[in-house]
Amino acid sequence: MAGDEGRAGGRTRWVFAGQLGPLFDDGGPMMIVEARSVFGRRPMHRAKAHLLLSAMRHRAAELGDRVEYHRVERYSEVVDGRDDLEVIDPTSWAVRRFVRRRGVVVLPSRGFVTSEADFADWAATRQGKRLLMEDFYRTVRERTGLLMRGDQPEGGRFNYDHDNRTPPPKNAARLGLPDPWWPEEDEIDQEVRADLDAWQRDGHVTLVGDDGPRRFAATHAEAERALADFVESRLNDFGPFEDAMLDGDWTMAHSLLSAPMNLGLLDPRHVVETVVAEYHAGNAPLASVEGFTRQIVGWRDYVWHLYWHLGEGYRTGSNALGAHEPLPQAFRELDPAAVEANCLHETIDGMRRHGWAHHIQRLMVLGNWALQHGYDPVALNDWFVDMFVDGTPWVMPANVIGMSQHADGGIVATKPYASGGAYINKMSDYCGGCVFDPKVRLGENACPFTAGYWAFLDRVEPRLQRNHRMAQPLAGLRRLADRDAVVDQERHRERW
Ligand SMILES: Cc1cc2nc3c(=O)[nH]c(=O)nc-3n(C[C@H](O)[C@H](O)[C@H](O)COP(=O)(O)OP(=O)(O)OC[C@H]3O[C@@H](n4cnc5c(N)ncnc54)[C@H](O)[C@@H]3O)c2cc1C
Ligand code: SF4
Numbered sequence: 001m002a003g004d005e006g007r008a009g010g011r012t013r014w015v016f017a018g019q020l021g022p023l024f025d026d027g028g029p030m031m032i033v034e035a036r037s038v039f040g041r042r043p044m045h046r047a048k049a050h051l052l053l054s055a056m057r058h059r060a061a062e063l064g065d066r067v068e069y070h071r072v073e074r075y076s077e078v079v080d081g082r083d084d085l086e087v088i089d090p091t092s093w094a095v096r097r098f099v100r101r102r103g104v105v106v107l108p109s110r111g112f113v114t115s116e117a118d119f120a121d122w123a124a125t126r127q128g129k130r131l132l133m134e135d136f137y138r139t140v141r142e143r144t145g146l147l148m149r150g151d152q153p154e155g156g157r158f159n160y161d162h163d164n165r166t167p168p169p170k171n172a173a174r175l176g177l178p179d180p181w182w183p184e185e186d187e188i189d190q191e192v193r194a195d196l197d198a199w200q201r202d203g204h205v206t207l208v209g210d211d212g213p214r215r216f217a218a219t220h221a222e223a224e225r226a227l228a229d230f231v232e233s234r235l236n237d238f239g240p241f242e243d244a245m246l247d248g249d250w251t252m253a254h255s256l257l258s259a260p261m262n263l264g265l266l267d268p269r270h271v272v273e274t275v276v277a278e279y280h281a282g283n284a285p286l287a288s289v290e291g292f293t294r295q296i297v298g299w300r301d302y303v304w305h306l307y308w309h310l311g312e313g314y315r316t317g318s319n320a321l322g323a324h325e326p327l328p329q330a331f332r333e334l335d336p337a338a339v340e341a342n343c344l345h346e347t348i349d350g351m352r353r354h355g356w357a358h359h360i361q362r363l364m365v366l367g368n369w370a371l372q373h374g375y376d377p378v379a380l381n382d383w384f385v386d387m388f389v390d391g392t393p394w395v396m397p398a399n400v401i402g403m404s405q406h407a408d409g410g411i412v413a414t415k416p417y418a419s420g421g422a423y424i425n426k427m428s429d430y431c432g433g434c435v436f437d438p439k440v441r442l443g444e445n446a447c448p449f450t451a452g453y454w455a456f457l458d459r460v461e462p463r464l465q466r467n468h469r470m471a472q473p474l475a476g477l478r479r480l481a482d483r484d485a486v487v488d489q490e491r492h493r494e495r496w
Helices: 002-008 046-066 093-101 116-124 133-144 187-201 220-233 258-262 268-280 286-309 342-354 359-372 377-387 396-404 421-427 448-464 468-479 483-491
Strands: 012-015 030-035 067-072 085-088 105-107
Touching: 030 046, 046 067, 046 187, 093 105, 116 133, 116 286, 133 286, 220 258, 220 268, 268 286, 286 396, 342 359, 359 396, 359 421, 359 448, 377 396, 421 448, 448 468, 448 483
Parallel strands: 012 030, 012 085, 030 067, 085 105
Antiparallel strands: none
């Protein structure tokens, strides 16, 4: 394989923060560069900075004499002038450009179920058609044989989403699952903590959010432990409660595996095969296993490939809904104190504590709010990258610019993911503890999501009137007797 040739050429493999597991190691000399400037470009969640540093330093400790570990301000201090380096193709446009300009030998990327060549082949067969995730997912299932019985999908259907939209149990504060397994911090974490304190004190970095105990795996062994814990305790409930939210249950039945996968600690193929094996052994229901498989071999691979396919300009060149509002202080500083809307308050509070929120909180609370209020999509994209432990440049554009904000005008999702309080009320217990009422759109206790939904439609109506999937919502808007009053109320809203 290409990596072995690299070793034969006597090259040193430079691995990045997304390449810290065995999948990126073919033996031979390695190099990790801890460049402080990477942490100082923009404000970053403390938990994220901690996790990245901890994972890099743990990897260095594992590799021992085989690794050169550099602590510098910038990559160029180590890399310029060297001609013995190779990399597995990095995960952002900026770093790919950096290594190519310096003549570093580049090997094909790893860390996804499908290769970039696989996606290019598939995209070529779609000439003139939309590149839909669902079609890509089916092709991957067929090509890999995952959850297939011959040429038919296991159970007769490719997608069990329909069975996976259960609201949370009534009158339950939690799903009632055992607490997830948490890693134990060690002396490397203590050193990281001290270094971050010093960097912050000296003005090199701006850290946001709590300095909690590290919650996410920083080594391959910890990541395997987290995977086993998910399979044992939460996989069965993953499917039904995938879209549900509970005030008192910040993890629900989610896997918490995005961070270790994005750090390269776990091979996603191994993750999926482990979960699929549970179905074949009769230990897990098909709807949960299929739902989880789709998130990894469908969504995760798809957004990775779209990052390259849509080009570097996709992030900055898309603003189809004319959204230019700056992010408010509650978002920038992860400060829930000023937010009364219980769903948003709890989501921002959870982010402040953990640097993580689950998918529906990201899409239907944070993303929905930002969409309704016309936050600048690039600023929002970068905020998600910086504030989430699993945030990476490649994962965000399709999720934020495309799916969540519809800034691309419909390349990733055919209509904006906007909804009022009724959806949040159905899928969570947030509304019961809120000063606002999800059914009310006008007056003192009008829900800012419900009223905000109509005000959003009013604002974007001219831009979306040719979108046939928006015909029904826009017809509803036109029938709204108090439309002007609701729009006026939201324009002047002070309490949210
Ligand atoms: C606005 C927005 C921002 C997001 N930001 C990130 C991010 O910074 N990093 C990130 O990895 N994912 C991101 N996602 C996708 C998804 O929300 C997270 O992967 C998931 O919440 C992570 O928690 P988990 O590991 O418990 O996931 P689970 O719910 O257990 O899902 C299993 C896995 O599926 C993958 N996955 C599921 N959906 C997606 C998706 N849409 N895109 C990519 N992978 C997916 C992840 O690897 C995840 O670990 C974002 C989605 C939205 C809508
Ligand atoms: S009433 Fe509205 S603001 Fe309050 S929790 Fe429900 S959806 Fe959120």
